[in-house]
Amino acid sequence: MSEAEHIAKALKGLRSGKGWVAHCPCPVHKNGDRNPSLSIGESDGKLLLKCHAGGTFDEVMDALRSRGIVDDTGSDAITLMLRRARAAKAAKAAKAEPITRTLEETFDMPESIVRPLHKGQREHIYTLADGTPVRKVVVAYNQDGTKRVLQYGRAGDGWDLKADKGPIVPYRLPRLLQYPKAAILIVEGEKDVETLEKLKHLATTNPMGAEKWVDELNQHFAKRDVILIPDNDVAGERHIIKVYSHLKGIAASIKVLRLPDLPEKGDVSDWLVAGHTNEELIELLNKAPDYVPEGQPDNEQPDKEQPDDESVVIQATPWKWIDPKDVSPRAFLYGTHYIRQFLSAGFGAPGCGKSTKRMVEAIAMASGHELLGIKPVKKLKVWYWNGEDPQEEIDRRFAAICKHYGIKPEEC
Numbered sequence: 001m002s003e004a005e006h007i008a009k010a011l012k013g014l015r016s017g018k019g020w021v022a023h024c025p026c027p028v029h030k031n032g033d034r035n036p037s038l039s040i041g042e043s044d045g046k047l048l049l050k051c052h053a054g055g056t057f058d059e060v061m062d063a064l065r066s067r068g069i070v071d072d073t074g075s076d077a078i079t080l081m082l083r084r085a086r087a088a089k090a091a092k093a094a095k096a097e098p099i100t101r102t103l104e105e106t107f108d109m110p111e112s113i114v115r116p117l118h119k120g121q122r123e124h125i126y127t128l129a130d131g132t133p134v135r136k137v138v139v140a141y142n143q144d145g146t147k148r149v150l151q152y153g154r155a156g157d158g159w160d161l162k163a164d165k166g167p168i169v170p171y172r173l174p175r176l177l178q179y180p181k182a183a184i185l186i187v188e189g190e191k192d193v194e195t196l197e198k199l200k201h202l203a204t205t206n207p208m209g210a211e212k213w214v215d216e217l218n219q220h221f222a223k224r225d226v227i228l229i230p231d232n233d234v235a236g237e238r239h240i241i242k243v244y245s246h247l248k249g250i251a252a253s254i255k256v257l258r259l260p261d262l263p264e265k266g267d268v269s270d271w272l273v274a275g276h277t278n279e280e281l282i283e284l285l286n287k288a289p290d291y292v293p294e295g296q297p298d299n300e301q302p303d304k305e306q307p308d309d310e311s312v313v314i315q316a317t318p319w320k321w322i323d324p325k326d327v328s329p330r331a332f333l334y335g336t337h338y339i340r341q342f343l344s345a346g347f348g349a350p351g352c353g354k355s356t357k358r359m360v361e362a363i364a365m366a367s368g369h370e371l372l373g374i375k376p377v378k379k380l381k382v383w384y385w386n387g388e389d390p391q392e393e394i395d396r397r398f399a400a401i402c403k404h405y406g407i408k409p410e411e412c
Contacts (some may be wrong), residue, residue, distance in 0.1 A: 002042055003042065003047050003070075004019065004020070004040050004041055004042045004047055004048070005020075006069075007022075007040055007047075007049075007064060007069060007070065008020035008022055008040045010064075010067075010069045011023060011025070011038070011040075011069070013036070013038075013040060014036065014138070014152075014159065015152075015155065015158055015159060015160045015161075016039075016160075016161055017161065017162065018041060019039060019040050019041030019042075019048070020039075020040040020041070021036040021037075021038065021039055021040070022036055022038045022040060023036050023037075023038065024036075024037050024038035024051045024053065024055060024060065024063075025038075025060070025063035025064065025067060026038075026051055026055035026056075026059040026060045026062075026063045027055070027059060027063065028051060028053050028054050028055040028059065029053060029055075033053070034121065034141075035121055035140045035141060035142065035143075036121070036140070037051060037052040037053045038050070038051050038052075038060065039052065049061070053143075121138065121139065121140040121141070122138075122139050122191070123136060123137065123138050123139075124136070124137045124139070124171065124190035124191075124194075125137075126169055126171055126173075126207060127169070127173060127174060128166075128167065128169060128173065129169075129173055129174060129177055130174075131174055133154060134153075134154055134165065134166030134167060134169065135151065135152065135153065135154075135165045135166060135169075135207060136151075136152040136159050137149060137150070137151055137152075137190060137207065138150040138152065139190075139191070149209070151165060151207065151208065152165075153165040153166065154166060165207075167216065168206070168207060168214055168216045168217060169216075169217070169220070170204040170205070170206060170217055170220050170221075171190050171193050171204050171205045171206070171207070172193060172197070172203070172204050173204075173220060175197075175202060175204075176202065176204060176220060176224075179202050180224075182202045183202065183224075183225040183226070183227055183285075184202055184203070184204055184221065184224055184225070184226050184227070185201055185202065185203040185204075185227050185229055185285075186203070186204060186205065186226055186227070186228050186229065186243060187203055187204075187205050187229050187267065187268055188205060188209065188210050188230065188231050188236060188239060188267060189205055189209070189267065190205060191267075191269055192205065192229075192267050192268050192269050193205050195268060195269040195272060196268065199272075199278045199281070201281075210231070210235040210236060210238065210239040211235060211238050211239050211242055211390055213239070213242050213243050213246055214246075215246065217246070218246050218247060218250050221247050221250060221251045222250050222251070223250075223251070223252045224251055224252055225251070225252050225253045225255075226247060226251045226252075226253065226254050226255070227254075227255045227256070227257055227285060227288050228240040228243060228244070228254065228255070228256045228257070228291060229256075229257050229259065229268050230256070230258065231265060231266065231267045232258075232259070232262040232263065232264055232265060232266045232267075233264065233265045238390065238391070240256060240291065241293060244291050244293065253290065254290065254291045255288040255289060255290055255291055256288060256289065256290075256291040257284055257285060257288040259271045259276075259284070260284075261274070261276075268281075330342075332377065333365065333376065333377055333380060334361060334364070334365050334374055334376050334377070334380075335374040338361075338365070346358065355386075355397075356397070356401075357372070358384075359384070359397055359398060359401055360372055360401055360405075361374075362382045362384045363398065363401050363402060363405070363407060363412065364376055365379075365380040365382050366379065366380060366381070366382045366412045367379065367407050367411045367412050368380075368411075369405070369407065369411070371405050
């Protein structure tokens with residue numbers, strides 16, 4: 001075991017790339033290092049210790065010596081052996097620092113205590129149906145109060161940021177399977193799931209945050225009743241639209257609960273901390289309406305099967321010879337690859353610029369300008385449909401294209 005590895009192990013560090021991160025014991029952290037700020041590694045046999053809060057190498061080493069983790073007073077084999085033995089004994093006797101304290105664990109504590117705990121590091125483990133861990137999410141807060149979320153994959157018996165994250169599964173999957181008839185509350189974060197679990201609700205979320213729902217998750221919600229509880233912001237509304245689009249026709253029912261009196265960017269945990277009760281929540285859940293996307297009437301049922309007497313019948317018709325001069329020419333709109341009443345498709349390797357090319361072509365047709373060496377037949381109405389990127393990314397890219405080509409707002 002290398003010097004860096006046994007220090008990381010003694011400090012209960014987490015693997016990060018080729019090194020480790022751990023809670024720094026140096027005196028710079030007078031109230032303890034809430035967010036792991038010590039980087040540990042080795043280069044050409046040299047021990048590397050970096051305290052990102054400003055502690056020096058010597059201060060970190062003195063703190064490690066005082067804990068019995070390192071003893072570099074000698075270099076002979078016996079001294080090294082004793083040093084390893086003392087370090088192993090100290091590591092075994094050390095108590096792990098509480099790094100998984102979450103808001104739901106502090107419900108009954110005074111606000112003065114809750115606030116610093118709410119900003120501490122917490123961890124959440126995603127598992128397969130049989131309990132096998134596949135992903136660890138570490139949520140930590142920087143000194144300026146900003147949040148950072150790290151996604152770890154399984155690497156042997158430990159975790160690594162660069163390791164494969166395994167199958168994408170909903171949080172608390174074994175619990176979802178344990179209660180097959182219960183309604184599932186879908187929220188936007190692991191913290192909210194655990195908040196609701198404390199109140200005896202069945203809840204889940206997807207990894208990586210809002211608007212990151214993928215098809216791989218859908219199978220776990222087949223024929224289940226689902227209630228969406230969005231955060232009070234634009235991302236929250238976009239998230240439930242995306243979840244609905246994936247689960248429509250798969251889940252037995254999809255309802256939505258927009259919590260009243262929820263502050264901007266607030267979530268269900270904030271709502272409960274503000275003084276609302278579980279009884280209020282249950283009452284609201286029981287009254288939650290079916291989710292209806294904006295612009296679709298409440299009574300519209302697009303998926304309802306048509307009656308047999310309205311079924312479309314496909315019949316074969318004989319071919320008739322037509323004089324070529326009577327055949328209408330193709331209605332080319334842009335070059336030879338966009339034709340009215342035709343479906344066009346483009347293919348290419350990932351990262352070669354397909355999406356950017358399509359967006360430039362859309363601006364060219366909407367403005368009537370020759371941007372890529374092709375002149376549109378006239379200014380056209382264009383409907384750009386993107387099933388991958390969030391709206392803000394689409395806006396960002398269109399703005400960059402218009403700026404590059406000097407396209408003015410009134411030209412589109």
